[in-house]
Each structure stands twice: as C-alpha cells, then as structure tokens.
Amino acid sequence: MDDIKILLDEIILNNEIIYGVISNLRKKGEDGFTKVTMKPVLIKDDVKLQFTYEYKTKVIHKNLELNESIKEIGRLLDEEFKQGIIFTKKADYQILISKKGKVNILKKKPTKEDLDLSHNRKKSYIIQEGEPVDFLVRLGVMTEKGKVVAKKYDKFRQINRFLEMVADVIPKMSSENTLNIIDFGCGKSYLTFALYYYLVNILNLDINIIGLDLKEDVILFCNQVANDLNYNKLKFIHGDIRDYEGIDKVDMVVTLHACDTATDAALVKAINWGAETVLSVPCCQHEFYNKIENEILEPMLSHGIIKEKLSSLVTDSLRANILEILGYNVQLLEFIDMEHTPKNILIRATRTNDKNKEEAIDKYRKFKEFWNLKDLYIEKELKENLDKYI
Structure with a gap:
C-alpha cells in the first residue's frame, strides 16, 4: 500500500484532487x-475533503483535514474496497487491488475540469447542494437527487449560516x-x-437533543420525522418554555x-x-415598547415604526449585557440577510464563569x-442571580 500512500500525499497535499470514487x-x-466519493470543499478559507458514504437508504458526509483524508482513503482501500479512481488536475488515476492485495495504479489523461473553490460560494457551506441529505429531503428542502428546491433556497442558506455559528462554539464545549x-x-x-445531522453525522458527537413547542401537531410531525x-437521540415534547x-x-x-418574553424565559x-x-x-x-422613555430621543420615539425597531434593539442589547454580567462572552451577529427578515440578530453566548465584570455592571445601570x-x-426572573451584582 506504500504506492497508494505516495500517490495520495502528492495529489492531496498539493491540492490537485478534483473528485474521487472508491x-x-x-x-x-x-x-x-x-x-464512497470525495471532493474538495472550502470551509472558512480552509480546504478539506468531503467524504460521502453511500448506504442503501441514506448518505453520510464527513469533512476531513487533508492528512486525515489520506489516512481515510488508505484505510478504505486497505480494508473495505478493491477499486478507486481519483480525478486530478494533471491526470486520472485508477487504483486496482487484487484478492491477494497486489496494487496496480493506472495513470490516464485528465478528464475533469479543475475547480476554482474561491469563486464557488456553495463550497463554503457545511451542508452542500448536489448530495442528498436525508432530513432536507424529508422536509422538502432538497429533491431526492440532492438539488435544493428553488423556493427553499433561503431556508438552505439559513441552515448553513446557523451551522457555521454552531461550528464556531463546538470546539469550546466539553464533549467528553x-x-x-x-x-x-x-x-x-x-x-x-440540521443541528442533529451536523453534530452526529458529521462530527460524530454523542448528543441528546430535545425540541419543545406549544403546537401539538408540530410535535407529532417532528417526532415522526x-x-x-432513525435520529434516535432527538425527541420533541409539547410544552411551554417557562x-x-x-x-x-x-x-x-x-x-x-x-x-x-419567551426569549427571556429561555435565557433564564x-x-x-x-x-x-x-x-x-x-x-x-x-x-x-411602552417602557422606553427618553426626552432627547422623543423625535424617534414618537413614531411607532421607529419606536418598535428601537425597542427591539434596546431589548437585545440589555439581554446581552445581563449575560455578560452573569459570566458569558456575548456576540450579537447577523443571522441571515436583512432582505429576508428583519428578525435577523442572533445572540451567541458562551460561558466563561467570569462574574466580576464591573464595567458590564456599570454599563447596565447607566443603560x-x-x-x-x-x-x-x-430582571425579575433572575433576581437571585443579579442581586449580588446590581
């Protein structure tokens, strides 16, 4: 298998691979x-290989670093399969392995065009178009061939944006x-x-997810899906956040x-x-909306549409401030483009246990x-937590 290792080192570490099939x-x-198929993907300016494992009734994706990709291809050819073909910028390579383990590598002229990942936006997605994903097909976002339904493309982008934000915080979480x-x-x-699929099928984490909602028909539907x-560690319950x-x-x-205030109840x-x-x-x-008052800002507050937007911004700012006081590092991020929905701010908070933030406390009082x-x-719901600080 040494010949395969030498070939993979050359074409993968030099970013020459275009596509592969084992x-x-x-x-x-x-x-x-x-x-199993492989193709390069660009995730946050880092080139990885996306492996697609095709079962009879489903597919599973994994995005691997280049060195890990070389090991995985070597393992698949050593233990599971007898044939592979890898398309590169310079040549096509067919790898054949006999019953006795003899390796034969055939080199042919290149037949596939090179990919420019830097100009292909969909390559930056964690879940990509072109390969069917079970939950997206089931929920009508994708066709059975992996094509995103035109009317659902905004939802597809929203899902990937959400997973990008999750991907940033997972390394900071305890996963033992x-x-x-x-x-x-x-x-x-x-x-x-999407969260279940990403954490289980792509990251192979051990998780338990509960979805809660007040609509019984929605809960029945989601549990059925x-x-x-076979999302065995995902269940949905009818109930109120509070x-x-x-x-x-x-x-x-x-x-x-x-x-x-349902958002506040969840934060509490x-x-x-x-x-x-x-x-x-x-x-x-x-x-x-009916609580904010400021004489200087009356020209803004006297207009309902302005006051509504302003009260939303004030609310989210105060929520972030409280989270900071109680030991969280907080970011307010654009969830999806404003053209799709005005409700596009995501509060992302990660616990740091630093609860001595005098600056945050001072800002809160003045605010x-x-x-x-x-x-x-x-503030009333978190009275016991906040009394020692404010």
Missing part, C-alpha cells in the same frame, strides 16, 4: 456503505460526556434537524424566533442551568437609567 466492496453486507441540547420553540425544526430518519423541568443539566440552549433557563452555549434569535420584542427602564421581566 467502490467494489471486498465483502458485501446488508447494512454497510456501498460506495453526552451533550444535552434543548431547542425552545422549535417549530417545524429545520434547524433542530425523527423516527423515520414550565419545562424535564432535565437537570443542559449544555446548549437554542431558541429561534421565540416571541417577546439557560443561565440557571449554567449552559455552556446559548444561541438565540429573538422575535417580537414587545415588552420595552437602564438612560432609557428609564423599570420592572423588567428578565
């Missing part, structure tokens, strides 16, 4: 994958034990299924478009659990005074 199983089984994740107000659960896809007490330890809390739960990560896209922040804010829902 096939012809040594032993045909009932449950294993029957073919099972990660417990809750999605409050999960709705039809496109992003919940999870069952159909009343949920079904678990003692949660590592990540997700809340997307939970209306008004996350803080009380000591969750390592919070991902929240607020929606319909009404609480502050409330500036806007004349009193009797806040989140």
Whole structure:
C-alpha cells in the first residue's frame, strides 16, 4: 500500500484532487456503505475533503483535514474496497487491488475540469447542494437527487449560516460526556434537524437533543420525522418554555424566533442551568415598547415604526449585557440577510464563569437609567442571580 500512500500525499497535499470514487466492496453486507466519493470543499478559507458514504437508504458526509483524508482513503482501500479512481488536475488515476492485495495504479489523461473553490460560494457551506441529505429531503428542502428546491433556497442558506455559528462554539464545549441540547420553540425544526445531522453525522458527537413547542401537531410531525430518519437521540415534547423541568443539566440552549418574553424565559433557563452555549434569535420584542422613555430621543420615539425597531434593539442589547454580567462572552451577529427578515440578530453566548465584570455592571445601570427602564421581566426572573451584582 506504500504506492497508494505516495500517490495520495502528492495529489492531496498539493491540492490537485478534483473528485474521487472508491467502490467494489471486498465483502458485501446488508447494512454497510456501498460506495464512497470525495471532493474538495472550502470551509472558512480552509480546504478539506468531503467524504460521502453511500448506504442503501441514506448518505453520510464527513469533512476531513487533508492528512486525515489520506489516512481515510488508505484505510478504505486497505480494508473495505478493491477499486478507486481519483480525478486530478494533471491526470486520472485508477487504483486496482487484487484478492491477494497486489496494487496496480493506472495513470490516464485528465478528464475533469479543475475547480476554482474561491469563486464557488456553495463550497463554503457545511451542508452542500448536489448530495442528498436525508432530513432536507424529508422536509422538502432538497429533491431526492440532492438539488435544493428553488423556493427553499433561503431556508438552505439559513441552515448553513446557523451551522457555521454552531461550528464556531463546538470546539469550546466539553464533549467528553453526552451533550444535552434543548431547542425552545422549535417549530417545524429545520434547524433542530440540521443541528442533529451536523453534530452526529458529521462530527460524530454523542448528543441528546430535545425540541419543545406549544403546537401539538408540530410535535407529532417532528417526532415522526425523527423516527423515520432513525435520529434516535432527538425527541420533541409539547410544552411551554417557562414550565419545562424535564432535565437537570443542559449544555446548549437554542431558541429561534421565540416571541417577546419567551426569549427571556429561555435565557433564564439557560443561565440557571449554567449552559455552556446559548444561541438565540429573538422575535417580537414587545415588552420595552411602552417602557422606553427618553426626552432627547422623543423625535424617534414618537413614531411607532421607529419606536418598535428601537425597542427591539434596546431589548437585545440589555439581554446581552445581563449575560455578560452573569459570566458569558456575548456576540450579537447577523443571522441571515436583512432582505429576508428583519428578525435577523442572533445572540451567541458562551460561558466563561467570569462574574466580576464591573464595567458590564456599570454599563447596565447607566443603560437602564438612560432609557428609564423599570420592572423588567428578565430582571425579575433572575433576581437571585443579579442581586449580588446590581
């Protein structure tokens, strides 16, 4: 197998590979994958190889670093398959392995055009178009051939944007034990299924995900989909965020478009659990609309449409400030383009346990005074946590 290793080192480490197929199983089984394909992908300016393992009823993707890719191809050819073909910029290489393990490498003229990853936006996606993904097909985002349905392309982009934000925080989380994740107000659960697929099928993490929603028909539908896809550690429960007490330890809390103070209720739960990560896209922040007052800003506050937008920004700013006081590093990020929805701010918070942030506490007091804010829902719910600081 040394000849294969030498060839792979040359074409993969020099970024010459365009596409690859490994096939012809040594032993045909009932449950294993029957073919593996590889192609380069650009993820956050880093070239990796995406492996697609094709089973009879599903496909699984893995994005591997180049050195890991070389090891994986070598393993597949050594243990699983008898044939591989790799298309490169300079030549096509066919690898044949006899029953006795003899390796024969045939070199032919190149037949595929080179890929310019820097100008192909879809190559930066964690989930890519062109290969069917089970949950996306089941939810109507993709066809069975892996093509994104035209009307669902915004949803496809939203899913990938969300996974990019998850990818940034996963390395900071403890993954030695099972990660417990809750999605409050999960709705039809496109992003919940995406989160499960990414963490389990791509990152191979041990996780437990619960989706919670007030709509019983949605919960029934989502549980059926999870069952159909064999997403065994994903379940959906009918219930209210404020009343949920079904678990003692949660590592990540997700809340997307939970209306008004439902977002605050989810943040309160996350803080009380000591969750390592919070991902929240607020929606319909009404609480502050009739509470913010500032004589100097009256020209803005006297117009309903301006006041509504301003109250939303003030609400999210205060939420971020509270999270900082209680030991979180907080970022407010653009979730998706403003042209698709005005509800496009995502609060991403990661726990640092630094609860001595005098600057954050000072900003919070001045901020409330500036806007004349009193009797806040989140402040009352977190009274025991905040009393020692403010």
